[in-house]
Amino acid sequence: MKIAFLTLGCKLNYAETSTYERGFKAAGLEAVPWNEKADIYLVNTCSVTAVSDRKSRNLVRRVHRMNPGALVVVTGCSAELRRREIEKIEGVTRVFGAEEKTLVVPETLKVAGIGGAAHSDTARSAAGIAGGGASASGGGVFAAYSTGERTRSFLRVQDGCDNFCAYCTVPYARGRSRNVPIAECVENARKIAAEGVKEIVLTGVNTGDFGRTTGESFLDLLKALNEVPGIERYRISSIEPNLLGEDIIDWIASGTKFQPHFHIPLQTGSDELLYRMGRKYDTALFAGKLEYIRSRMETPGSPKVFFGIDLMVGLPGETEELFMESCGFLERIRPAFIHVFPYSRRPGTPAASMSGQVPEAEKHRRVAVVEALCARLHTEFLEANHGVREKVLFESTDRNGLMAGYTGNYIRVSRAFDPSLVGRLTEVVL
Ligand code: SF4
Structure with missing residues (x-):
């Protein structure tokens, strides 16, 4: 039996799909590219914007049209938030929401009529998905990791978020903050090392919030992973500025396998908008964090640390003046890269009903302004590292x-x- 995987969205989704793939392969299924004829299609969807939701539904329709006789299994954020709409699409066999991810492999095998319970257990353990239900392993989060690239792997250590920022659907789509126990993360890092991979990127929805389920600390996770033989480098995919404590920075700076590369979501450089967004820091805290990291890891005049930041433009209420204030802040903190994206109005979030919605054309103009700024800052960072x-x-x-x-x-x-x-x-x- 052949299975094909289609994944949209973030690294977490890719890590999950990789994990499902290992499970299905262990059950004897052959993985084929999605544009080939398969008996089962697994679509891992994304809901970060209205466009992602639409793309997700279109993919589901497309695989059914390609092969009307195949089973179509749908999971991911869009499956959680738009479940009813997806269930109604012709050809959809099963939809798995946020709390059902540990069931994707065994239930799909069951629907496909492959093996019994023992078979499912083998597949699940090969994939590293412990337990059999939503309450399994760290409260419904399994230590997904991606394989396939011989040098770098993405290891999920945390899922969900309790922050409920005004514009974001993630806490609804992925559930409450929960983590994989440190011992399981280390075990998976060892498996990744055994495949010859040298670099691991730690991923999560709110990675720095690690420890909600097990009471362990993020710093202890970093220290434990640092000891795994064979892995030579680690990166943290993204960490909220208020959760990047000085203890973590000091430890990383002391000569560990964690690289001088931080991706920190800023979202806006205006305090008024940060407050409107419900973010848990202000620009002073953000700037102070970058300054502290630079003071611990750089020598004057040599910008060694790569700072990537996320920036949203066009939140309701972002006037031209506040947008310019945000750009001015970026000029001051000088990140090496800015991932800029336009605000997308998501039904059910507080920001969707806020006054001062910004026209789409204006949002795109602001994206272009920030992209030009990013190109300049990135070039400056590269030039400063010339000859190093x-x-x-x-x-x-x-x-x-x-x-x-x-x-x-x-x-x-x-x-x-x-x-x-x-x-x-x-x-x-x-
Ligand atoms: S921190 Fe805010 S933006 Fe990030 S996932 Fe949580 S709610 Fe969404």
Whole structure:
């Protein structure tokens, strides 16, 4: 029996799909590309914007049209938030919401008529999905991780969020904050190392909120992972500024496998809008955090730390003046990269009914302004690192005779393809 996977959205979804794939393969299914004929299609959906919801539903329709006789299983954020709409789409066999993710593999096998309970258990344990229900392993979160890329893997350590920011559907789509126990995270890091992968990116919805389920601390997780033999580098995919404590920064700066690369969501550089969003910090805290990290990890005049930030433009009430204030803040803190996206009105969130909705065309103009600013700041960061010696972990893809990899501080380097360098930390002069 053949199964195909389609994934939309964030790294968490990709890590989950990878984990499901391992489970289905262990049950004897063959994974095929999604545009080939399969007996089962698993669509892992996204709901971050209205466009993602639409894309998710279109994909579900498309696979059914491609192969009307196949089973179509749907999971992910859109499946949770738009369950009724998805269930009504012709050809949908089963929908799994946020609390049912540990059931995706065993229940799909059951519907497909493959094996019995013992078979499902084998598949689940091969995938690293403990238990059999929503309350399994850390309160319904399993330690998903991605494989396939020989150099870097994404390891999920946390899921869900309790923050309920005014614009965000994630707490509704992925549920309350919960974490994978440290011991399970370490076990999975060891499995990843056994596959020859050298770098792990820790992912979660609100990664720094680690410990809600088990009472463990994020710093203890970092320390435990740091000891896993074979893994040479770690990155934290994203961490809320208020949860990035000085103890964590001091420890990372003391010479660990965690790289000088921080992705910190800012969302806006205006205190008035941060308050409107319900974020848990102000610009002073944010700027102070970057300053502290720089003081611990950089020498004057050499910007070693790569700061990536998320920025939303066009929140209701973002006047031109507040937008310019936000841009002014970005100029002051000088991140190396800005991931900018327009506010998307999500039904059921407080921001959807706020006054001062910004026209779409204006949001897109603001995105373009921030993109231009990002291009300038990114170039400045690269130029400041010109001539510096760094170690690059080269990846396996051969693109027109070139290979690429990243430095510890996330500078992308490319060179002529050399298979002997794949997966090896190689010193280069930038
Ligand atoms: S911190 Fe805010 S924006 Fe981030 S997932 Fe939680 S609610 Fe959404």
